[in-house]
Amino acid sequence: MASPSTSYSKQEESAEERCLMSLLSDDALVVVLRKLSTRELLISVAFVCKRWHRLCKEYLVHELVPSPFNIGDRPWGNMSDKDIYDLAVSCSSSVERISFHGLKRLNPSLYIIPLFATLPKLKDLAIISCPLESADLEAIASQLPTQLTSLDIHSDHFARVRCYDCTVPPSEDNIVSAIHQRCFQLQRLNLDSCSNISMQGLEKLLQANQFLTSLDLHSHALGWPELAQIFQICKSLRHFSLVSPLLVESYSNSEDDREDGSFRRRYIRRGDGQTAPVRIEFPRNLTSLRLYSSPHRSIHLEMAGPVMECLRQSGMQLTHLHAQRVYNTTWQTIQTWCPNLKMLDLSHCKHELITLTGVESLVLCGLIKMLKKVEFIALPAATDVILKQLGDYCPKLRELRFEGFGQNTSPNYFLGVTDTGVVALAEGCPELRALSLAGCRRITIRSIRTIAFHCRQLKVLILSHCRGIKDDAVALMMPRLSTSLVFLDLVGCKVTLLSLQTILQYARVTTLRVVVVKLPANKIEALSNQTSHPRLQFKASTSSTRWDGFYNAVQYE
Numbered sequence: 001m002a003s004p005s006t007s008y009s010k011q012e013e014s015a016e017e018r019c020l021m022s023l024l025s026d027d028a029l030v031v032v033l034r035k036l037s038t039r040e041l042l043i044s045v046a047f048v049c050k051r052w053h054r055l056c057k058e059y060l061v062h063e064l065v066p067s068p069f070n071i072g073d074r075p076w077g078n079m080s081d082k083d084i085y086d087l088a089v090s091c092s093s094s095v096e097r098i099s100f101h102g103l104k105r106l107n108p109s110l111y112i113i114p115l116f117a118t119l120p121k122l123k124d125l126a127i128i129s130c131p132l133e134s135a136d137l138e139a140i141a142s143q144l145p146t147q148l149t150s151l152d153i154h155s156d157h158f159a160r161v162r163c164y165d166c167t168v169p170p171s172e173d174n175i176v177s178a179i180h181q182r183c184f185q186l187q188r189l190n191l192d193s194c195s196n197i198s199m200q201g202l203e204k205l206l207q208a209n210q211f212l213t214s215l216d217l218h219s220h221a222l223g224w225p226e227l228a229q230i231f232q233i234c235k236s237l238r239h240f241s242l243v244s245p246l247l248v249e250s251y252s253n254s255e256d257d258r259e260d261g262s263f264r265r266r267y268i269r270r271g272d273g274q275t276a277p278v279r280i281e282f283p284r285n286l287t288s289l290r291l292y293s294s295p296h297r298s299i300h301l302e303m304a305g306p307v308m309e310c311l312r313q314s315g316m317q318l319t320h321l322h323a324q325r326v327y328n329t330t331w332q333t334i335q336t337w338c339p340n341l342k343m344l345d346l347s348h349c350k351h352e353l354i355t356l357t358g359v360e361s362l363v364l365c366g367l368i369k370m371l372k373k374v375e376f377i378a379l380p381a382a383t384d385v386i387l388k389q390l391g392d393y394c395p396k397l398r399e400l401r402f403e404g405f406g407q408n409t410s411p412n413y414f415l416g417v418t419d420t421g422v423v424a425l426a427e428g429c430p431e432l433r434a435l436s437l438a439g440c441r442r443i444t445i446r447s448i449r450t451i452a453f454h455c456r457q458l459k460v461l462i463l464s465h466c467r468g469i470k471d472d473a474v475a476l477m478m479p480r481l482s483t484s485l486v487f488l489d490l491v492g493c494k495v496t497l498l499s500l501q502t503i504l505q506y507a508r509v510t511t512l513r514v515v516v517v518k519l520p521a522n523k524i525e526a527l528s529n530q531t532s533h534p535r536l537q538f539k540a541s542t543s544s545t546r547w548d549g550f551y552n553a554v555q556y557e
Helices: 004-022 026-033 038-043 050-060 081-090 108-116 134-141 173-182 199-208 224-233 305-317 328-337 359-370 384-393 419-428 445-454 471-481 497-505
Strands: 097-101 124-128 150-154 188-191 214-218 239-243 249-251 265-267 288-294 320-322 343-345 376-378 399-401 434-436 460-462 487-489 514-517 537-540
Touching: 081 108, 108 134, 134 173, 173 188, 173 199, 199 224, 224 239, 224 305, 305 328, 328 359, 359 384, 384 419, 419 445, 445 471, 471 497, 497 514
Parallel strands: 097 124, 124 150, 150 188, 188 214, 214 239, 239 288, 288 320, 320 343, 343 376, 376 399, 399 434, 434 460, 460 487, 487 514, 514 537
Antiparallel strands: 249 265
């Protein structure tokens, strides 16, 4: 029971806050409260007082997007497609950004398209991983708000529902043409879904939006000549991504190669004399590059003549590079020509075997020594030597992952990582925001102690399949990390309900939103409804967190 003096001080503090708030105009409060995310506004700020409730209702719902930490995060995870639509309708006068993610039950012609006319301030629209046919996308594109500055229509790599294997997909120039007819102010455009956009259809759209700063494309009809043409038109590009098999191969249209109406693909190596040389120049402001032959396979930098010449001439300007190959020569190319990288993604190792022993380890260590500015790095694997190199040479590191593609279904185990490597990493990289140690079965409470002591800004910690992590490690980390952690993955750790009860002891002060554990759902169901912290969600799962590289992934600030 609180003492009278304590109660009085709380009342006095509340009165002082109300007094300060009354001095601010509505416009000033709107500016302050806009810094909070929509989810925070919907479930907390609106209940503080009538005035804040009115401001939240009338002005402050400016974005409707899923949680950056987990699409199942509350309250978004409790909403059906219809709930999201109804929320967009009720906040239509103020919404500036909206993201439809994985919609399955909303008919575009009945819901999405009519909604556009009621969104006068909409500037940023995303339709992600929605199972829509070309006709649906064309209908949506023909009714897009004309004031859009950002348009994102892509499928994430876990839900590619429209990919075509070994066949030429149908043309989707009609979609591009419809966007061109409606949008003239685009600064960011993402069309990274399996498609067959031709340069003829794309050129008019790019000419109408020459000041694009970000462009993502996925097309079976764009190769090196088209890439050179894109860079000539869009001279303001800062980020560019292209997924196309023509970057390494071509379609043969001879009668001998036809099979069931489709085309057989042929791999063409540079230097075979089958392709004319193409000269490409990076736009002056280009800092982010992603060139893939398929959704999970980057091109060989050392075998792509056009891009190699660009790297020699302008590699110094790149700060973000997605080059998910594990060949030593690719690493040497990056080390030589791209020393200013802040983000490097080498994570995918599904198709190639990588052990980081011998020459591979030496080459990667040499690369890490050159990347002193790196903040985000994803590796195909790791050892104590690699982690020590990161701790010694990368003090600005904010996010590290090395679980590799497909970790959630068939985890890789990194027996070469022990407490020695993790301790060196944590001591040398105190600015870490996200750290994945998935599959490090030999780490113990010693690693957790060092992380908790040095990495006080850590928001995301992935410990899936770390069998050396037990209840005592969770009890040790919570006092120090409870006010920074937002997402914690304990799948496969030797934790019990005691760990969850420890977390709940800090429920009133913790920032945790999602805790993933491998425990029976019926045992943790009651814990997910704690009134002390209604936003904290315990999720029962048998697989670790899904992650598919830095591309289209949230960066934890």
